[in-house]
Amino acid sequence: MKVLLTLLLALSLPLSALAQEKKEEAEGENAAPKIIYVGIVPALVGNYSSGTKMKFYKADISLKVTGSEAEEKVKYHEPLIRNQLVQLFSQQTDESLGSMDSKEKLRQEALKQVKQVLEQEEGKPYVEDLLFNNLILQ
Structure with a gap:
């Protein structure tokens, strides 16, 4: 037994x-799906015009995505995303960067452009939000 x-x-x-x-x-x-923040590394650094003077910016940016598939797609297309963001920042002026409201509008436009890039390349926007970890203007 x-x-x-x-x-x-x-x-x-x-x-x-x-x-x-x-x-x-x-x-x-x-x-629940895993939220991931993908940093655009290194930080974006460039110049923008302010009348007769050239000014500089440095932007540390993170993209909020959900799931590892979205993270992989964003990392794969990072050079194209970076290019789009550099072009957007270089078009700015003191007026378009002067206040908190204008910086928020810039953030929203940057998010819109990142989503457009991913939509064109992958057929899906993948990015939920764009965050400025640091935005320095000089």
Whole structure:
């Protein structure tokens, strides 16, 4: 009888481990999508015109995406995204960068352009938000 109980216990252990593994997989599938912040590295540095003087900017930017697929797509297209953002920043003036409202408009325009790039290249915008970690104007 002891042998039979030991044999049943030995056979049931792998089944219980398999059931636990299936349960963990199901919980992983039901979990909320993972939010990832993809930094545009190195920071964008360039100049913009302010009348007769050239001024400089440095922008540390992060893109908010959901899931590893979106992260991979953003990283793959980073050179194109970077180019679009550099062009946008170089078109700015003191007036378009002078206040918090104007910086917010710039952030929204940058997000719009990043989404357009990804939509053209991948058919899906992938990026949910664009954040200025640091924006220095000189």
